Amino acid sequence: MSEQATQEYDDNLMALLETIWGEGFMSPGGVDEVDRYLDGISLDDRSVLDIGCGLGGIDVHLVRQHGAAQVTGIDIDPALIDRCNLFAQKHQVEAQTRFVCVEPGPLPFDDASFDIVTSKDSIIHIDDKQRLAADVYRVLKVGGWFVASDWLAGYDEQASPEMQEYLVAEGLDFGLASAKTYTDALQRAGFCDIDIVDRNEWYRQQARIEREQLGGILYDGLASRVGNEFLEHEIEVWDKMIVAIDQGQLRPSHLRGRKPGPNH
Ligand SMILES: C[S@@+](CC[C@H](N)C(=O)[O-])C[C@H]1O[C@@H](n2cnc3c(N)ncnc32)[C@H](O)[C@@H]1O
Secondary structure: OOOOOOOOHHHHHHHHHHHHHHHOOOOOOOOHHHHHOOOOOEEOOOOOEOOOOOOOOHHHHHHHHOOOOEEEEOOOOOOHHHHHHHHHHHHOHHHHEEEEEEEOOOOOOOOOOOEEEEEEEHHHHOOOHHHHHHHHHHHEEEOOOOEEEEEEOOOOOOOOHHHHEEEEEEEOOOOEHHHHHHHHHHHHHOOOEEEEEEOOOOOOOOHHHHHHHHOOOHHHHOOOOOOOHHHHHHHHHHHHHHHHHHHEEEEEEEEEEEEEOOOO
């Protein structure tokens, strides 16, 4: 399991991700993608846990646009927690947000603490999906939803050589799982209304736009911030990722499941 607290996302990588994906975001699709995976689930007046809050863009959005009463963002990187606090201040949602630096491992919250548990492209860093699902189930109130987005594997056994090449180039501590593994983990934890929506086709198009921007309109500005060598490496990562996405090996997906009981 990716269970050491590391600073995998260094300043250069964060600058690059924010430039491509928008202020406060370390994953693709911006607020539209968040709204899409939350479709039909009301956060109004609810307490929300966000696993892997990153730069805090999603947490601010959940308060401002979805009416969440209280959002608790957790991350393993203390520098990111500082950035989240600043971002929340900037958007005047300090009263409705709290950001907590955690150790990888069990969620440090009491049973039945949250109405909703969410996560955007962060649980890829947690290998043991069964333990994660059981822990999310534990901290949810009866009737509460787990609703998330993650990078899923399009394979159960062996990644293709091209996918392996992409993972090596990316260099992040990933623990990818397939839709089947996630479904099994959620079922075994006790969730009902489990649904997984594949976003591979959308991201096939989107990744190409991002690649074009990295090599074009964003290149000079980014190179002056992160250096040519780093930027060229990231462009190579995008090229390899596009092959993995085209092969269906890498599948961004939306996941949800409900803890049985009166619907929240
Ligand atoms: C790709 S970023 C996504 C951040 C944010 N959700 C977004 O979409 O902008 C993944 C985040 O997960 C965090 N992370 C990694 N392992 C974690 C763990 N075990 N618990 C909580 N956060 C973790 C990383 O530090 C990073 O901020």
